[in-house]
Amino acid sequence: MVFNRKHIENLILVTVLTTFSGQIYLSPTGGTFRLSMAVAVLTVALIHFRKLPVMLVCGTVAVTIPLFRSVVDYFSVLDADFGDIFRSYLPVVSFYISYGFLFLLLSIREKLSHPLSFILSLWLCDSFSNILEFSLRQLISPANIVSDVLIQIILMGLARSVLTYFLYNTTLYYIERYDRSYQENRYREMIMFISSLKSELFFLQKSIVDIENTMKDSYDLYRHLESGPQKEQVLSIAKNIHEIKKDYYRVASGLEKVLSAEEDRSSLSSREIFDLIRENYQKLSTNRQLHIHFEFHCRTPFVTAEYYPLISVLNNLIINAVEAIQQYGRIVVEGRLEGSIYRFSVTDNGQGIRPEDLELLFIPGYSTKYDTVTGRMSTGIGLCHAQEIVENHFGGNIHAESDPELGRTTFCVMIPFDRLQEVFIP
Structure with a gap:
């Protein structure tokens, strides 16, 4: 995939939104393990920005979220060691890498038309990735409430999957509404603009008729004049008027062609x-x-x-x-x-x-x-x-x-x- 400026801007947007939404969370163990809203936002973004590679987005988020959380904690806790804080958040990387891999493997983007399959697939992505992250944390710092945490992970995964589905559809509704409003405004502006051009075209066509009549009068005057400098001058005026008429006619014809091409609605x-x-x-x-x-x-x-x-x-x-x-x-x-x-x-x-x-x-x-x-x-x-x-x-x-x-x-x-x-x- 060739990246352009738009892709980079979208990647930054998704990363920032996901990182900040990660601050809305539930912590079942009371430590650095969190069940946050970042997953729902990330999923909606991955579906909406289809040209962004899933693993690139998830990899970027996997770096920014633990880094951002570490910075927040570092400035919130007195005498904190940044290295210790950052290491405590490192298991988050496993969650987002696993989530991106399963997202691709289960073809989540292609299941939007089947709500039940979409929600169940997301549930699997969410729960498995959270269990993987929690397991890594257990190796580092064992907890005694494993069964309770696993139940919360599974239930929270289901809730987030359902929420993500409704969040995506709500977002899609407002995007389509905005696009429809934008197109309607563009259509209205086009009609008003063309009607103004039509008005000018009517006046231009009238001017062509007036010029034609003036040219005929000039030529009639030329025919009735006796030979002399005035007769040649009148003939020159008639020729110049004829040239002006041709220019007017070319402009009017060009406008008619443009306007006829824009008239895509009959009534x-x-x-x-x-x-x-x-x-x-x-x-x-x-x-x-x-x-x-x-x-x-x-x-x-x-x-x-x-x-x-x-x-x-x-x-x-x-x-x-x-x-x-x-x-x-x-x-x-x-x-x-x-x-x-x-x-x-x-x-x-x-x-x-x-x-x-x-x-x-x-x-x-x-x-x-x-x-x-x-x-x-x-x-x-x-x-x-x-x-x-x-x-x-x-x-x-x-x-x-x-x-x-x-x-x-x-x-x-x-x-x-x-x-x-x-x-x-x-």
């Missing part, structure tokens, strides 16, 4: 969409130290394949609502079917919008928001993006209603339901 339900957005903005408000209460209500559930553009629209509306709230506030997102139209609404109790500003909201670059720290104005393209997607992709419409006196603003998105739904959930 999401409205509940899943709302859950994704809720968790994302709860984290955002916490990071910004805002106290915002989010409410999501889906009155008419559905499943859609158009979740990326839909998330992009709702994202832009919700971030607009978040920016309208200074410290404390409430944002309500609602979806309901009204005839053949699905209506989404995003309502906040922020600062409100003046009537004269309502008609300007969706103009690119228009914004009333700015960063209080840097003084920079907002880009003013979020709502424009949302309008572009709603109108040109979904064939719907979007408008805003606001009451500045009450500080209440609602953005309404109306989308034909047949453009949105894949499956209706009654």
Whole structure:
């Protein structure tokens, strides 16, 4: 086996955990012979870190545990001789070497799917190794309570084996739970990221159309101009616009390929969409130290394949609502079917919008928001993006209603339901 840094780190971790857990123990003879929790921790670690050689781990632990116990006793007892203390703990080495050998011989790692066989095999490893250690101690310093100690060793071995089985399964449960939570967070982040890219892609595609129209206008102007320097200049402008269009097209095509490769799921339900957005903005408000209460209500559930553009629209509306709230506030997102139209609404109790500003909201670059720290104005393209997607992709419409006196603003998105739904959930 070739060792790398990760293997060394795991070996150190197992050694440290096992060594320290060895300080939780029962001493049936009242001396240095101990029945500790180190065995349970070591067994769980050997099962979990399957790439670590069993005998290497057990050999390392066989050295560190008696050494650590000797150091602890040396500093705990006045006028103690370290050599004598260390020699009294040396039989521990026999326990861990024997335990590792039997662990391999009985193939403990392969018996996890058979609880009874697993526990009995561990019991044998534990009891035999402890009896071996106790026998060596008897040769060094005989005790008169042999039968009582042997009974305790056997019973403690059974108890530790059962405990180890439940400890491993508990550890496995929390590891799987953590992994599942991590994967879900990664999946949510990926969807939010792709929805943002999709939004930019829609705008990029619109720009390609605008560039194409501008190029045609330039060429028409070239054809109508009489010969002269202006005519050649207009032709040069048309050629340059054509080159820009090709660059835009290459970028858009590249983005489409990347996004299509990432779209590994065909559809999401409205509940899943709302859950994704809720968790994302709860984290955002916490990071910004805002106290915002989010409410999501889906009155008419559905499943859609158009979740990326839909998330992009709702994202832009919700971030607009978040920016309208200074410290404390409430944002309500609602979806309901009204005839053949699905209506989404995003309502906040922020600062409100003046009537004269309502008609300007969706103009690119228009914004009333700015960063209080840097003084920079907002880009003013979020709502424009949302309008572009709603109108040109979904064939719907979007408008805003606001009451500045009450500080209440609602953005309404109306989308034909047949453009949105894949499956209706009654």
